[in-house]
Amino acid sequence: MKRRRSRRMTIVGWVAVAIATILVAGTITAYVTLRTKLDSITHIAKIDVQHRPHRYTDALNILLLGSDNRHGHNGAIGGREGCNCSDTIMLVHISPGRKKITVVSIPRDTMVPYYACSPWEGLPGQEADPDSVERINATLAAGGPECVRETVEQQTGIYVNDVLELDFTGFEDVINDVGGVNVCVPFAIHNVISIAGGSGLDLPAGEHHIWGRVALQFWRTRENVANGSDIDRIARDQYLLAQVMKGVLHSGLLHSPSKLYDVLSDVAGNLTTDASDTDLLHIATSLAGIKLANVQFVTAPWAVYPYDPNEVEFSQPQADALFYALAHDSKLPKLTKNKSGKAAKGDAGSAGQLLTVNPSDVKVMILNGSDGTDETSAAQTALTTRGFTVVGTGYAPTDAYTTSVIQYARSADRAAANTLKEQFTDVKLELDPDLTPGTVQVILGSTFTALAPPKSTSQAIDGLSTDYGGITANIRCRNSAFYGYYDQAPAAPATCC
Numbered sequence: 443m444k445r446r447r448s449r450r451m452t453i454v455g456w457v458a459v460a461i462a463t464i465l466v467a468g469t470i471t472a473y474v475t476l477r478t479k480l481d482s483i484t485h486i487a488k489i490d491v492q493h494r495p496h497r498y499t500d501a502l503n504i505l506l507l508g509s510d511n512r513h514g515h516n517g518a519i520g521g522r523e524g525c526n527c528s529d530t531i532m533l534v535h536i537s538p539g540r541k542k543i544t545v546v547s548i549p550r551d552t553m554v555p556y557y558a559c560s561p562w563e564g565l566p567g568q569e570a571d572p573d574s575v576e577r578i579n580a581t582l583a584a585g586g587p588e589c590v591r592e593t594v595e596q597q598t599g600i601y602v603n604d605v606l607e608l609d610f611t612g613f614e615d616v617i618n619d620v621g622g623v624n625v626c627v628p629f630a631i632h633n634v635i636s637i638a639g640g641s642g643l644d645l646p647a648g649e650h651h652i653w654g655r656v657a658l659q660f661w662r663t664r665e666n667v668a669n670g671s672d673i674d675r676i677a678r679d680q681y682l683l684a685q686v687m688k689g690v691l692h693s694g695l696l697h698s699p700s701k702l703y704d705v706l707s708d709v710a711g712n713l714t715t716d717a718s719d720t721d722l723l724h725i726a727t728s729l730a731g732i733k734l735a736n737v738q739f740v741t742a743p744w745a746v747y748p749y750d751p752n753e754v755e756f757s758q759p760q761a762d763a764l765f766y767a768l769a770h771d772s773k774l775p776k777l778t779k780n781k782s783g784k785a786a787k788g789d790a791g792s793a794g795q796l797l798t799v800n801p802s803d804v805k806v807m808i809l810n811g812s813d814g815t816d817e818t819s820a821a822q823t824a825l826t827t828r829g830f831t832v833v834g835t836g837y838a839p840t841d842a843y844t845t846s847v848i849q850y851a852r853s854a855d856r857a858a859a860n861t862l863k864e865q866f867t868d869v870k871l872e873l874d875p876d877l878t879p880g881t882v883q884v885i886l887g888s889t890f891t892a893l894a895p896p897k898s899t900s901q902a903i904d905g906l907s908t909d910y911g912g913i914t915a916n917i918r919c920r921n922s923a924f925y926g927y928y929d930q931a932p933a934a935p936a937t938c939c
Contacts, residue, residue: 480707484714489560490592495802496829497601499771502536502725505591507582507607508661528582528590528607529672530661530679533600535768540728542736544768545683547676548594549744550579551753557593559585577753582607587714597756598765599800599829604717604725612712613661614654616686619705621693622653623685625660626919626938633663640665649938657682667924673741673754677923680739680913687737687915696730699723740764740912759857762799766861769800801829804858804882808835811843811885821886824893828865833881843887845870851877858882867894 508530531548553575561567567585578597581589587605595602608616617623626649633643643659645652652660661679668674695701702723706713715722743760747753756762766772806825810816818835826832846869850859859871859882868889877883913920919938 480703480710480719482711483706483719485718486562486587486714486716488716489562489588490558493596495595495599495601495769496827498769498829500538501771502534502540502604502728503600503602503768504534504536504725505587505594505602505605506530506532506534507587507590507605508613509582509607509609526583527577527579529579531578531590531594533594533598533602533768535600535771536725536729537771541732543729543732543738545680545737545739546764546768547680547739547741548578549676549741549754550577550672551747552578552742552744553747553750553753553755554578554581554593554597557581557589557596559589559592562586562588565589588716591716598769599762599802600765600769604721605715606717606722607714608709609712610658612709614658615708615712616654616705617652617657618654619708620686620689620695622651623657623682623689624649624651625682625685626650628919628921628924628938631663631667633659633666673744674923676741677920680741681917681920681923684737684739684913684915684917684920688734691732691734691915696726696732699727702726734916735914737915738912739914759799762803766800799857799861801825801861802831804861805831805833805880806862807833807881807883809838809883809885810836811838811841811847812888812890813841814888817886817890821884821890821893825862825865828893830862830865838885843885844889846887846890847872847885849874849877849883849885851875851879851881855879855882865893866890 507528510527510529527550529550531550533546533548535544535546537543554577556568556571556574556576558570559567559581562585565583565585567589568581576584578590578593581593585592587607591602591605594600627645627647630646631643633641635642641659641662641664643656643663645656645660650656660682662675663678664670664672664675667678690696695705706719706722717725743757743764744754745757747755808818808821808825810818822832822835846866848859848862848866848869849872850856851874853873856871862882862884863869863871866884868887869884874883921938
């Protein structure tokens with residue numbers, strides 16, 4: 443009996459070993475196959491990291507770049523000539539807790555100073571030149587994705603965690619992998635391809651379910667829709683991404699690592715990033731609980747560039763207010779509205795008169811006005827930690843101050859003074875024309891002991907899409923993106939909204 447039991451146990455043992463071997467071999471084969479696919483992702487190192495912005499929260503800020511590289515069968519879409527520029531630049535802010543997403547589109551024609559970028563992969567890089575400007579989309583051709591990241595960080599003061607660059611073919615693959623996307627156009631669009639431009643999009647009025655190539659044509663359409671501008675194209679691209687997000691959330695893609703790996707492996711050959719494979723999967727899976735109403739799309743406030751009407755620049759102080767709110771994940775001031783309740787109508791990118799700027803742009807002189815403990819050194823350290831530029835410390839003419847006072851020289855410095863005021867719990871503002879313009883002076887009173895606690899992230903930027911002319915991902919259609927933001931829509935069949 444012992445020998446028979448021993449033989450049975452031996453047979454069972456060998457069967458178990460065989461099954462385990464098969465499972466291990468299958469797992470190794472699957473891993474090798476996946477690894478081979480993911481190895482085609484172009485991973486790049488983070489460079490030019492000497493002067494990065496302060497990271498105020500544990501939010502994730504992802505810079506999405508769309509390259510106009512026209513290799514392969516997509517060569518003609520959008521015109522037959524590309525400059526290897528980033529015609530799509532989107533900053534994706536994923537708030538702490540990973541429950542809210544804000545996508546900020548940066549117009550490709552935004553004029554920015556030259557920032558120093560290292561050479562990369564045969565690209566020359568560029569030297570810093572604050573007195574010269576370039577289109578922000580040209581920075582990709584100058585020094586690759588990291589040059590765009592450096593420029594965006596320096597212009598916005600927002601720490602960018604990772605950069606993802608996808609070319610035309612990769613975009614097409616993503617749309618196909620999520621099962622296509624639903625769109626609605628209020629009138630027929632026939633966008634003929636030519637040397638100068640044109641996407642080839644040919645859609646009758648109404649609702650459509652479109653796949654990769656047609657979605658790419660939709661994304662690239664500009665010339666004969668609305669006013670033909672890149673700004674209006676951004677509005678349509680935001681609408682398309684909202685529909686993509688809707689499909690992604692309804693499909694359960696973010697809950698399935700295997701489906702995510704399928705998407706990653708399909709676009710791997712067309713993806714360039716400074717994130718690891720693990721980081722990419724983490725970014726996606728961390729958003730599994732997101733709701734459509736908590737995904738919002740806006741365009742960075744812009745104004746016509748005064749030296750060339752074909753270019754734009756960030757509208758100030760509105761753009762700095764937006765960037766500050768994103769960097770701190772704090773509440774954003776509301777847009778100024780006219781009597782009709784609509785957004786004040788100035789240039790198309792205006793976002794009202796906001797009174798918040800980036801701390802790095804606020805020059806602060808700190809004076810001790812207390813007859814007690816001198817807190818100027820502690821205040822200097824605290825304000826510097828929060829990103830402010832402290833230009834010096836000293837003593838006020840008198841030590842009789844009880845309440846702290848922030849003084850500024852002119853109305854143009856009021857925004858900086860208000861930004862500084864947010865750091866204190868008990869402080870007054872005073873206009874003093876005898877002060878040096880451009881520098882804000884704070885006199886610490888005897889009641890000052892420390893700065894106010896940083897703003898709670900519970901005051902998240904929820905109302906951005908409402909107050910700044912954007913949309914949320916639960917939108918069904920966006921007719922204004924086809925007729926122009928301020929244009930009166932002509933009569934058309936009620937095929938959409």
